[in-house]
Amino acid sequence: MGNYAIETVGLNFNFGNQAIVKDLSLQVPKGSIYGFLGPNGAGKTTTIKILLNLLKSPSDQVFIFGKEINNNRIAILKRVGALVEQPAIYGHLTGKENLINRCILLGIKKSKASEMLALVGLSDAADKKSNKYSLGMKQRLGIALALVSDPELLLLDEPTNGLDPNGIIEVRNLMIDLAVKHHKTILVSSHLLAEIERTATHVGIINKGQLLFQGTIDELHQLSKPMLEIEVDDTEKAGAFISKSGYEIAGQTDKKITIPFTSAQESATLNALLVQNGFKVSSLYQQRKDLENLFLDITKTN
Numbered sequence: 186m187g188n189y190a191i192e193t194v195g196l197n198f199n200f201g202n203q204a205i206v207k208d209l210s211l212q213v214p215k216g217s218i219y220g221f222l223g224p225n226g227a228g229k230t231t232t233i234k235i236l237l238n239l240l241k242s243p244s245d246q247v248f249i250f251g252k253e254i255n256n257n258r259i260a261i262l263k264r265v266g267a268l269v270e271q272p273a274i275y276g277h278l279t280g281k282e283n284l285i286n287r288c289i290l291l292g293i294k295k296s297k298a299s300e301m302l303a304l305v306g307l308s309d310a311a312d313k314k315s316n317k318y319s320l321g322m323k324q325r326l327g328i329a330l331a332l333v334s335d336p337e338l339l340l341l342d343e344p345t346n347g348l349d350p351n352g353i354i355e356v357r358n359l360m361i362d363l364a365v366k367h368h369k370t371i372l373v374s375s376h377l378l379a380e381i382e383r384t385a386t387h388v389g390i391i392n393k394g395q396l397l398f399q400g401t402i403d404e405l406h407q408l409s410k411p412m413l414e415i416e417v418d419d420t421e422k423a424g425a426f427i428s429k430s431g432y433e434i435a436g437q438t439d440k441k442i443t444i445p446f447t448s449a450q451e452s453a454t455l456n457a458l459l460v461q462n463g464f465k466v467s468s469l470y471q472q473r474k475d476l477e478n479l480f481l482d483i484t485k486t487n
């Protein structure tokens with residue numbers, strides 16, 4: 186337990202008689218960026234609220250820094266920062282004023298406000314009213330607010346939701362910076378596999394309140410190996426030929442053949458081989474599994 190910033194042990198949670206979180210055992214290593222992945226309604230926000238003790242968990246199912254949450258609420262929450270749903274920002278105040286407010290509230294020296302603005306890359310916009318901020322800037326201000334108390338653990342609920350590509354990159358780089366340079370542990374939820382893949386060191390995937398997969402990003406990549414899809418005129422003959430040439434066939438329909446992707450070079454070689462042998466290749470492309478297909482695979486193998 187000592188190495189986990191967060192550990193839940195068979196966590197269950199109901200809203201009325203609806204089971205929302207089922208036998209969930211999360212293990213979030215200290216220093217990790219833990220991608221908490223699942224489709225809308227999977228129970229991510231509910232879980233994060235439980236981790237913040239905003240929703241009460243049964244006893245002995247949630248441990249933060251090795252301590253049971255219900256019995257150590259205040260001591261634990263002092264070490265945790267969070268951004269859940271919309272950041273609590275006063276639009277009529279500047280970014281700096283918002284942060285100063287938070288400093289006063291927490292009894293922290295006001296100079297921390299400028300420090301946090303620099304940390305999230307908002308120094309230039311310090312004196313701008315925050316209702317004039319872009320969504321990405323608002324999210325970064327939200328993260329700065331969560332960081333004022335210098336927490337060791339950050340819980341971010343879909344922080345890139347609704348952001349444009351630039352905003353997504355800003356938030357992503359900030360998370361990496363916070364983990365690598367400032368040694369924070371970050372749990373970040375998302376419904377997008379591609380989003381999590383770029384930042385996370387560890388991943389937990391939930392669906393309908395249940396954990397389907399938990400492991401390192403490399404372990405996830407093993408599961409979500411890219412495939413090469415080949416559209417060719419006579420898939421039956423082509424399949425036999427590809428197989429005879431020493432390639433493993435992962436799937437075949439009357440329109441296309443799927444094999445594990447190894448490299449661009451290898452794809453080009455196979456393409457040339459097919460064409461030289463009289464097959465008409467109309468397209469050849471690398472396909473990554475999206476969350477939906479990954480779910481199908483994981484549930485199949487479970």
Ligand SMILES: Nc1ncnc2c1ncn2[C@@H]1O[C@H](COP(=O)(O)OP(=O)(O)OP(=O)(O)O)[C@@H](O)[C@H]1O
Binds near residue numbers: 200225227229230231
């Ligand atoms: N206060 C509540 N009362 C009753 N049911 C709720 C409440 N809050 C959430 N739920 C239900 O719990 C389930 C999980 O919701 P939750 O918000 O945790 O999912 P999520 O994975 O965060 O999804 P999203 O990305 O859409 O927020 C949903 O079916 C939702 O309708």
